[in-house]
Amino acid sequence: MTSVANDIEFRSVSKRYGAVTAVSDINLAVPKGAFVALLGPSGCGKTTCLRMIGGFEHPSEGEVFVGGAAMNGVPAYRRPVNMVFQQYALFPHFDVENNVAYGLKQLRPRLSKAEIARRVGEALEMVRLGGYAARRIHELSGGQQQRVALARALVNKPSVLLLDEP
Ligand SMILES: Nc1ncnc2c1ncn2[C@@H]1O[C@H](COP(=O)(O)OP(=O)(O)O)[C@@H](O)[C@H]1O
Ligand SMILES: [Mg+2]
Structure with a gap:
């Protein structure tokens, strides 16, 4: 037990x-x-x-x-777990918004586009990247990339959030 x-x-x-x-x-x-x-x-x-x-x-x-x-x-x-990897493992060919939206788009039944946009916006605000939704990953600093990885994990509202640091 x-x-x-x-x-x-x-x-x-x-x-x-x-x-x-x-x-x-x-x-x-x-x-x-x-x-x-x-x-x-x-x-x-x-x-x-x-x-x-x-x-x-x-x-x-x-x-x-x-x-x-x-x-x-x-x-x-x-x-019910999300992990922020040591190397972030962001999708380099997606912009910030689509990196963060990724997990929400996998959910079934599907969330509406408006609901996905709302939750992505909320997660980006939480990590102070509100103005960066359209940026490509390679246009961000290392710390900003880490915050995108954090937003991508938080957006799923996991019970357990794992942060792996070097
Ligand atoms: N996939 C793997 N294959 C073989 N050895 C591994 C693998 N992953 C980790 N190790 C070894 O396991 C040990 C613990 O690694 P790790 O958990 O990454 O350590 P830490 O995160 O504390 O630095 C190390 O000796 C590492 O070399
Ligand atoms: Mg380690």
Whole structure:
């Protein structure tokens, strides 16, 4: 049994890549609504932990829970989680607006164009990029690109927001 009070739980989670143990027997409980930072030296397994929460990697052993539900076999796009990747992974051929709108356009039943525009505008305001909707990604500074990636994650109103930093 797990407590629904926790946004994230790791139960004895390990992750191996061949001979490399990236994460070794982690137990972790992140209470609902908490802001938590995983700190540690380069290569200690922080990104791997985030990728297992997001569903981009799977534990070799143990279990990950999000909102009290076991995530075994739940694909990334079905998890109430969004991740801002270390390299942002923005779509270079889209402008800012279409980068942020991407997730909303995948939803079924479809949202109206007006609703998508409203929510994209709200997300861009939140990261102080209100005037940048029509900019191409390569026309932005690194920090502005990071804020586009943040807006793209926030626009889906995820229960869990993961920020991976170098
Ligand atoms: N896909 C992979 N294949 C093999 N080894 C990996 C892979 N991803 C990460 N690692 C290794 O796992 C360890 C943890 O990596 P990572 O989680 O990226 O660390 P951090 O984010 O804390 O810097 C490192 O030793 C890294 O080289
Ligand atoms: Mg990392």
